[in-house]
Amino acid sequence: MAKQTHPTLLDIAKIAKVAPMTVSRVINESGYVSAEVRQRVRRAIDKLEYHPNALARSLKSQRTHVVGILLPDIKNPFSGELAGSIQQVLLERGYSAFLCTTEQSVQREQAGLSAFFDHRVAGIVVATLETKAGDEALERFTRRGMPIVSVGREPGLAVVDRVTANxxxxxxxxxxxxxxxxxxxxxxxxxxxxxxxxxxxxxxxxxxxxxxxxxxxxxxxxxxxxxxxxxxxxxxxxxxxxxxxxxxxxxxxxxxxxxxxxxxxxxxxxxxxxxxxxxxxxxxxxxxxxxxxxxxxxxxxxxxPTAEQGRRAAQMLLERIEGEVEGEHREVSFDCRLIVRASTQTPAEQPE
Amino acid sequence: MAKQTHPTLLDIAKIAKVAPMTVSRVINESGYVSAEVRQRVRRAIDKLEYHPNALARSLKSQRTHVVGILLPDIKNPFSGELAGSIQQVLLERGYSAFLCTTEQSVQREQAGLSAFFDHRVAGIVVATLETKAGDEALERFTRRGMPIVSVGREPGLAVVDRVTANxxxxxxxxxxxxxxxxxxxxxxxxxxxxxxxxxxxxxxxxxxxxxxxxxxxxxxxxxxxxxxxxxxxxxxxxxxxxxxxxxxxxxxxxxxxxxxxxxxxxxxxxxxxxxxxxxxxxxxxxxxxxxxxxxxxxxxxxxxPTAEQGRRAAQMLLERIEGEVEGEHREVSFDCRLIVRASTQTPAEQPE
DNA sequence: TGCATATATGGTAACGCTAACACATCGGCG
DNA sequence: CGCCGATGTGTTAGCGTTACCATATATGCA
Missing domain, CATH: 3.40.50.2300 (Response regulator)
Known part of the structure; x- marks a missing residue:
């Protein structure tokens, strides 16, 4: 078993000769900390290359900064671009992405959704085709208050907000x-x-x-x-x-x-x-x-407009997560655009 | 703030009228539990649709079943296929994927790696081009005992195992x-x-x-x-x-x-x-x-052989994580294969 | 019958972090 | 001079889970 060891708040506290709580305050820039103590703590943090344990934080605060993204298959360029644009918005707002591709397998879909749920992601973006089992799982999640946004899906049940193109x-x-x-x-x-x-x-x-x-x-x-x-x-x-x-x-x-x-x-x-x-x-x-x-x-x-859909979906999800928006499901539909190139022209005469 | 509420071990324990520890034993199938109690607990779990909190588990057990995957950009079909094949192996072995694409941005690379680290991922697969900051970060991670496998990268420092094609x-x-x-x-x-x-x-x-x-x-x-x-x-x-x-x-x-x-x-x-x-x-x-x-x-x-590289990288990483392999860095190189099609033939005569 | 072992359950503490509260000390002001 | 609020720090407890130890009954065997 590859064991990892990481310094904790307590280690920092000991070095800086303060209480753990004070270290927490320095890290979160909350509450009062004198300049002198702050500097001492900062130095200890740098010395040990301390990084707060996101797991412990999430457990305590009862919220994560992780969003699950469920995609059909990643080879599909639509999926790729969608994932990229969603991620961009997430990173800008301090969230990270838990990714799962289903590759048409209901089993993988279930495994992925379970992983999202077990890790208590703050919300989910789904871009897979509807499946019965998947819809049921999503419905269970929404009952628990998990925000979900679908992209490019039919107007099914179980889903909070919906982004699609026409x-x-x-x-x-x-x-x-x-x-x-x-x-x-x-x-x-x-x-x-x-x-x-x-x-x-x-x-x-x-x-x-x-x-x-x-x-x-x-x-x-x-x-x-x-x-x-x-x-x-x-x-x-x-x-x-x-x-x-x-x-x-x-x-x-x-x-x-x-x-x-x-x-x-x-x-x-x-x-x-x-x-x-x-x-x-x-x-x-x-x-x-x-x-x-x-x-x-x-x-x-x-x-x-794939990237727009991804960005919009991410924004809508974050609005739900942060509680900026509540209530009714929202729907956003983007227009498609015909691009005429050389592969189409008037047909030659043909026998009926 | 969208608040999620989830039942806990304690809720199950109360319903089944047993101690939390017994519930834990049922879930993990460890230790002794009588058939009768097991059934009672199982029923309570189903009734509340209980899912163990992976955060709490990880905090307690000091290990996660999450692997970070760092990719250059997801539009690149190589990345897509790699991500897919890595994920397949991970899912088979009960792991999930934390994904980050850098899109040539050093800042995004740092943000992604930090997110991996903060969430105490069990290991990392890197497939990005080398950057100074990235290599430094990876080196810090290895010092903390985090297994890392690189795919398609130069034989740089800081990295445990390496998979590549020639x-x-x-x-x-x-x-x-x-x-x-x-x-x-x-x-x-x-x-x-x-x-x-x-x-x-x-x-x-x-x-x-x-x-x-x-x-x-x-x-x-x-x-x-x-x-x-x-x-x-x-x-x-x-x-x-x-x-x-x-x-x-x-x-x-x-x-x-x-x-x-x-x-x-x-x-x-x-x-x-x-x-x-x-x-x-x-x-x-x-x-x-x-x-x-x-x-x-x-x-x-x-x-x-992109998918092979991905699968192999995932396997090697899991071997490190599970402690099946220790010590020296390993290197695996796959052969490429020339596929001759119609776009090449002997040149026409040209003036020198 | 006595004692070791297997089976079955519970209690306690701790993982790393932070909300909530408690307790100082300080300056200002009526 | 006494009281108030601002400032600075510490203590306690608990998020949900499980390792470890303690306890209790049942079973086997000399």
Missing amino acids: HWRGAFDAVEHLISLGHKRIAYIGASALHARRLRRFQGFCDALHEHGLDVRDEWIAGPAGDSGPGYSTLADGYAGMQRLLDLSRRPTAIFARNDFTAMGALSAARDRGLDIPGDIAIVGFDNVPLSAFTSPPLTTVEQ | HWRGAFDAVEHLISLGHKRIAYIGASALHARRLRRFQGFCDALHEHGLDVRDEWIAGPAGDSGPGYSTLADGYAGMQRLLDLSRRPTAIFARNDFTAMGALSAARDRGLDIPGDIAIVGFDNVPLSAFTSPPLTTVEQ
Whole structure:
């Protein structure tokens, strides 16, 4: 067992020849301490390289300065940027982050949430997809008075405040953009029809088609090969999905991909078949990852303000933690923005 | 102030009509407890949804089950994958992760390390670039008996165990691959000559050229525009660097990029100039990010086993924490692997 | 029957810190 | 001169948990 030993308040007190309480006062700059004693204590602190034990402090004060962040998977660039922006706000206000990624595992989700709870974090930011067990756990936590903010989740129960982007609208706009270019055969890549229903981006896709009198054809909805569930969709999923769509006798002329990586996979598959983008087939992505501006052709996509969402979520959480805000759940929704690049244009003539 | 209230051992003890110590025994499954009492206690625990306070436990037992992870920036896919693989091992062994990303800020690095220390983490995994202040802090921590494992860092001081990949060799192999194809004018994109010196990938690049009697020309070393330091190099850096190289009267015929994103930026810049890859100019990346197989053309690159490094680092750290291993610092180095794809081929004839 | 051992439970103190209170000493002022 | 508030320091207790010791009954065996 690697044993660590650390000096305590008492050690400092002995060296400075004062009571522990006085040392505490120096550290917290609270109460009265004479200049002379303060200096003596400071010197002892420096000498021993003393750092207060946050565990003991938290136990005594019944509050921590730690926030739990629950993310789906860290490879997803959305998660990364979110974590970074949340952390920035936390650090500025003297909080630290306890992080857990679930990687689609309910077990990991439970383990992570338990760890948060056991360590009595001051609050939690959740950015995972809803699960039954997860929602129940969160609900238990809120009953104990733990502030929670969700990011990018459906308006579920159990949650105090909610930050999200209008994915539905973003998808709607993207698909309407394709329609306005003259596309009538528009496919979706990113989740099976079964799982897609839960996704707002997919709903926006469907609603845009309906609004313009176009069909949502089942064969034009391409999920991952093994239908692995509603998790993040990858390059390989996009590639495989596009291949399936291109094998159809009645091909789509445009693709709405669930995210940029899926779009890039689709792009790659089309290119490998010798097709021209956007001449033969148009592609729209979602998320505006940095790379989307550098593909060939650059990808038309929808931007969601990820960092803003993270910052806002952190701020809202801290407001709850510090008791600046109480009462009703709050909801903040950010707009998405269509970014038209070269991967979309009017379709070539096609046989009906 | 959002106040949380949690039941304690004492609450359970009262309900189950036993002493707190007995409850503790039930929870930890230590010592003797009769079946009947155990059941009574269990029922009380379920009724109140009691969860032991990890803070109090840690304070008493003088050990935590929390590991600090210090990362450069989370957007970097290497960091993401590393964090994920470390976490997996930690969770399996009942540990949780305290995470901090430095984003090139010495101040954030210090704040993060202090937070780790104040919370008395059981150990630390560091994957940031060396800084003077950071090394000093780590050295102080080791003096206190805190186990530390570094990943991907130089063999610096202050650190117990070290996990790394042989970046030098990977770069050497990649450049030798270009040379074997007949390239003689090979450029580097990713850091200014000043900062590149510290990078093993750059050293491998230089050494390969020297070994084959080729020059390392200063004008063929392209760093980011503002020379922003040794941090991660981006798509935009690659794009801008390639533009500068293509403006030279004496152009390179091949590019060794510091990482895949830089390579993709370079690829994009070359394409925008109407150049053919690899016909006009060959490009090699580094890291084998998923996307590198899907660019056009797919990118020749060097793979480093990121997840293995993370898992190994976590294992080594846990071995130290649990006292299974003591004494001398250990070093583990993983091999990189050249992955030849379509972005490299024999150069076209060029005027000398 | 007596005594060692296994089984079962409780009491006390301590981990490191700080809120709350107690107790000084000092200057100022009616 | 006595009283008040400001200033400076110490004492006590408790946050929730568990290590350690004490106690009590049950069981086995000579």
